[in-house]
Amino acid sequence: MLSADELRAWRQPGWIKVAMSFTLEALPERGGTLLSTETRVASTDARTARAFAPYWWLIRAGSALIRREALAGVRRDAERSRAPPVSNSRISGR
Numbered sequence: 001m002l003s004a005d006e007l008r009a010w011r012q013p014g015w016i017k018v019a020m021s022f023t024l025e026a027l028p029e030r031g032g033t034l035l036s037t038e039t040r041v042a043s044t045d046a047r048t049a050r051a052f053a054p055y056w057w058l059i060r061a062g063s064a065l066i067r068r069e070a071l072a073g074v075r076r077d078a079e080r081s082r083a084p085p086v087s088n089s090r091i092s093g094r
Helices: 004-009 046-082
Strands: 016-027 032-043
Touching (some): 004 016, 032 046
Antiparallel strands (some): 016 032
8 A cells, every 4th residue: 555645656657546535523613523535536647537537427426425325324323322322221011
């Protein structure tokens, strides 16, 4: 795996470079955290960029949907973990 600096500097023709980041930002006024994600795609040469463009336009909407669903899942899990614990003990009907 390459470091961010190595990936930026790498220029071997014929490749698409993809970097994804997740950022957490505290929201003290709301008592929560904002999670955002960003994906950057770059080709190592113009020919590869032209060849990749139709593919990217084709999958772009699906990729965005998958990202939104993943973030929604993280949100559900985070909100569930903030909820007060539910007792697992049985209540007698006496």
